[in-house]
Amino acid sequence: MKFTIVGAGSSYTPELLDEMIVRRESLPIDELVLYDIDSHRLEVMEGFCKRYSAKRDFPIKIRSTTDIDDALYGAAFVDTQIRVGGNKQRVKDEKIPLKYGLIGQETTGAGGMMKAFRTIPVMLDVARHMEKSSPDGWLINYTNPAGLVTEAVKRYTNANIAGFCSGGIFPKMWAKRSMGIDYNRVQYDYVGLNHLNFISHITIDGRPVTEKEFETLAETNDDVGADIQKLLGCLTSPYLQYYYKTGQRVEELKAKSQTRGEYVQDLEKIVFAGYADENNADIPKELYKRGGGGYSEVAMNFVNAVYNNVDTEMVVNVQNKGAVPFLPDDGVVEINCLVNKRGMAPIHKSYIPAPCWGLISEVKNYEMLAVEAAVEGNVTKMKQALLAHPLVREYSVVEKLVPDLLKGSKEFLPQF
Numbered sequence: 001m002k003f004t005i006v007g008a009g010s011s012y013t014p015e016l017l018d019e020m021i022v023r024r025e026s027l028p029i030d031e032l033v034l035y036d037i038d039s040h041r042l043e044v045m046e047g048f049c050k051r052y053s054a055k056r057d058f059p060i061k062i063r064s065t066t067d068i069d070d071a072l073y074g075a076a077f078v079d080t081q082i083r084v085g086g087n088k089q090r091v092k093d094e095k096i097p098l099k100y101g102l103i104g105q106e107t108t109g110a111g112g113m114m115k116a117f118r119t120i121p122v123m124l125d126v127a128r129h130m131e132k133s134s135p136d137g138w139l140i141n142y143t144n145p146a147g148l149v150t151e152a153v154k155r156y157t158n159a160n161i162a163g164f165c166s167g168g169i170f171p172k173m174w175a176k177r178s179m180g181i182d183y184n185r186v187q188y189d190y191v192g193l194n195h196l197n198f199i200s201h202i203t204i205d206g207r208p209v210t211e212k213e214f215e216t217l218a219e220t221n222d223d224v225g226a227d228i229q230k231l232l233g234c235l236t237s238p239y240l241q242y243y244y245k246t247g248q249r250v251e252e253l254k255a256k257s258q259t260r261g262e263y264v265q266d267l268e269k270i271v272f273a274g275y276a277d278e279n280n281a282d283i284p285k286e287l288y289k290r291g292g293g294g295y296s297e298v299a300m301n302f303v304n305a306v307y308n309n310v311d312t313e314m315v316v317n318v319q320n321k322g323a324v325p326f327l328p329d330d331g332v333v334e335i336n337c338l339v340n341k342r343g344m345a346p347i348h349k350s351y352i353p354a355p356c357w358g359l360i361s362e363v364k365n366y367e368m369l370a371v372e373a374a375v376e377g378n379v380t381k382m383k384q385a386l387l388a389h390p391l392v393r394e395y396s397v398v399e400k401l402v403p404d405l406l407k408g409s410k411e412f413l414p415q416f
């Protein structure tokens, strides 16, 4: 079975390989193709992955290519993890909104929209290549902003896409970290949009969590904090900190000497030095300071569910189709789904916490306009999207912000 990674120069690539090794008995992946446009990073990653698998006696054929058709041809699964313009562009997404007193973040708010604008055309191109080269293959997307990317690919192509975020297993991670409880004992309803999720009906071994356990989980999600989550009556994605603590977060972001993107750039240098060291065949520990850890486990859970036809409940970005009653059917939501060989189906919710209806609707409204703006290169829709976004909204700010944002990403926006 051929498995392809698009954006294989990403420092997360070895984690995927590691999951393949862990699951060697159940997943016969015998060819791993690494694709990237950056031939230097690709070469480093190919060398490291070969050393990594050799050290673990994993008999897999690993090769790299910069030819997209070669990479995708006949692939059963294609994992996409690209960052158009790299972390250099991420830093601009973080800094430009802050000048206007807005949250500067790589996926949330105006910065996230610019990431979407740079990324969506490239992802549509990958999906269209897949329609021809691997029409039965599955595109497993981790490219951010994951919700908008999935929405664009669903709306404009026929590729089979499953959109993921490591956030779907965060409540399991919190239970493990705070109470030592294994992942498979914890279940919950997970509803909303990528990086805008609300988690309710949490059970451990099938029984509802006690008040004390809920509090422990809420405390562990400390970016948002226990008080807010207790008041809402549910856990939330950590990204809700930007909506419920906006003023405080803007001040903190302004006061920092480095943005997260700048910090990640420094970290990447150390991680890549580890990958490039010909005597090293272990993942550098600095990788675990990145926020995306755990995603490879989710990706391979999906591969297992589909390939081995094992009914598996997973949080996936999928078209709503009535699961969240107040959202459009074709809008993408991030929600529990049942996954198996036939694909995935959202599990309809009987309960969605009332305090989040408005926020989810507004951000979905923004996302749908932003996807259209990204595809059409439409400045009017870009402005409408920002007017719809609860973290931007103010007209005079939008008029000033838009030219600044477009200038910041200019070389990566051929559609504008």
Ligand code: G6P
Pocket: 144, 165, 166, 167, 260, 264, 289, 290, 291, 292, 293
């Ligand atoms: C979380 C999010 C990812 C995001 C990551 C950022 O895991 O779910 O979508 O990419 O954090 O991590 P970073 O180390 O790049 O700041």
Ligand code: MN
Pocket: 146, 164, 165, 166, 167, 195
């Ligand atoms: Mn994510």
